[in-house]
Amino acid sequence: MRRIQAGNALSAFGLGFTVPYLYVYVAQVRDLGATTAGAVLAAFAMAALVALPFTGRVIDRRGPLPVLVGAALLASVGALGMGLASSTTTVVLAAAVLGAGTAVMQPALATMIVWSSDTSTRTRAFAMQFFLSNLGLGVGGLIGGHIVDESQPDTFLLLFAIEAVMFLVLAGIAVSVRLPRTVSIADARPENAEAKAKGGMRALFGHRAMVQLCVLGFVLFFACYGQFESGLAAYGTEAAGIQPATLGTALAANTAVIVVAQFVVLKFVERRRRSRVIAAVGLIWAVAWIAAGYAGLGHGSQAMATAAFISTYALFGLGEAMLSPTVAPLVADLAPESMVGQYNSAFALVKQLALAIGPAVGGPMGAALHGPYIVTFVLFSLGITVLALRMGRQLTPVQDQPSLAARSRVVAQHKPADAAPAEPAEPVGSAI
Numbered sequence: 001m002r003r004i005q006a007g008n009a010l011s012a013f014g015l016g017f018t019v020p021y022l023y024v025y026v027a028q029v030r031d032l033g034a035t036t037a038g039a040v041l042a043a044f045a046m047a048a049l050v051a052l053p054f055t056g057r058v059i060d061r062r063g064p065l066p067v068l069v070g071a072a073l074l075a076s077v078g079a080l081g082m083g084l085a086s087s088t089t090t091v092v093l094a095a096a097v098l099g100a101g102t103a104v105m106q107p108a109l110a111t112m113i114v115w116s117s118d119t120s121t122r123t124r125a126f127a128m129q130f131f132l133s134n135l136g137l138g139v140g141g142l143i144g145g146h147i148v149d150e151s152q153p154d155t156f157l158l159l160f161a162i163e164a165v166m167f168l169v170l171a172g173i174a175v176s177v178r179l180p181r182t183v184s185i186a187d188a189r190p191e192n193a194e195a196k197a198k199g200g201m202r203a204l205f206g207h208r209a210m211v212q213l214c215v216l217g218f219v220l221f222f223a224c225y226g227q228f229e230s231g232l233a234a235y236g237t238e239a240a241g242i243q244p245a246t247l248g249t250a251l252a253a254n255t256a257v258i259v260v261a262q263f264v265v266l267k268f269v270e271r272r273r274r275s276r277v278i279a280a281v282g283l284i285w286a287v288a289w290i291a292a293g294y295a296g297l298g299h300g301s302q303a304m305a306t307a308a309f310i311s312t313y314a315l316f317g318l319g320e321a322m323l324s325p326t327v328a329p330l331v332a333d334l335a336p337e338s339m340v341g342q343y344n345s346a347f348a349l350v351k352q353l354a355l356a357i358g359p360a361v362g363g364p365m366g367a368a369l370h371g372p373y374i375v376t377f378v379l380f381s382l383g384i385t386v387l388a389l390r391m392g393r394q395l396t397p398v399q400d401q402p403s404l405a406a407r408s409r410v411v412a413q414h415k416p417a418d419a420a421p422a423e424p425a426e427p428v429g430s431a432i
């Protein structure tokens with residue numbers, strides 16, 4: 001697990017070097033224009049959407065390790081290609097290769113974490129992954145900002161070369177990992193699991209709880225991540241008069257809240273029902289969108305508007321910290337043992353769809369329809385709460401609250417062997 005988390009952190013560190021500067025690199029440094037830069041971002045999304053439907057079955061048949069190594073090598077080639085590309089064709093192709101590689105890495109890493117954990121440790125493992133990913137992205141972006149120089153294309157080549165090396169390091173670390181032979185995920189699944197491995201994706205679509213989680217996941221990513229650098233940024237600059245530099249401050253506030261609050265929030269989340277935690281995130285994000293509404297539609301000073309806008313990103317960060325130990329482990333606990341890769345890939349595909357559609361919808365609304373934009377996403381956030389509570393009815397008690405399984409094992413372990421009940425009693429843990 002330590003090696004997997006280290007590789008995850010280093011790959012995020014490499015991504016942080018290039019992600020904030022991709023648009024500037026393509027449009028201005030390579031002088032290929034805004035249209036080509038948009039095509040590059042679209043190529044990232046489309047490559048992920050093409051690759052992910054096939055990823056899960058390969059993971060379940062061959063294991064996550066070779067898939068992760070192959071994806072890391074592919075991403076390394078794409079990153080180096082981006083640094084060397086000088087024409088529209090080559091930069092779009094390199095972006096597609098990089099996008100496919102980084103997209104496939106997500107379910108492969110998630111499956112490796114599942115294989116190396118059980119119900120009692122999985123929540124903390126995914127929280128650590130999210131924490132290290134954000135820390136790596138933040139540190140990489142900060143260092144990259146001091147290296148990059150728009151007047152010197154070679155500095156961008158250096159950034160992409162560092163990113164490529166980090167992917168190679170991830171592949172090297174993955175090769176050194178020795179995964180357990182068995183998958184310890186059965187204790188959170190009902191005995192009559194709705195999804196069977198032989199059924200493939202048809203079985204997944206027949207698994208009501210997983211379908212509801214995918215719908216919920218789409219709304220989560222659409223209403224938050226899909227707006228960060230598109231609709232919300234456009235709304236902030238157009239309606240609230242936020243300066244571009246302040247957008248960077250807001251994103252920094254988001255990352256800072258995640259890094260500071262992650263393990264404080266984890267202690268709160270671990271002992272509560274997952275469905276109710278997700279429902280609480282919907283309420284927190286509704287407050288965040290109301291704060292954004294005040295920033296752009298209120299009549300306060302510019303300083304108050306700026307503070308409210310930064311608070312929006314900070315509140316989003318708090319919600320993200322609550323989701324990281326909740327949603328990804330739930331996907332694993334819903335999956336049959338032989339379909340962990342397919343479940344992780346399906347959820348990653350839902351995420352990519354939301355990230356592709358979110359900017360397309362939110363960008364124009366945030367720039368021109370300020371009032372309807374805020375109302376729409378307040379309603380989406382409240383919808384998260386409703387969907388989470390409805391999904392909770394489809395979960396077993398242990399799926400919804402994994403701490404119950406750990407508590408039951410502790411009771412069973414400490415029960416005296418020679419203890420005889422005074423009268424017929426229920427099985428240990430039945431009340432739980």
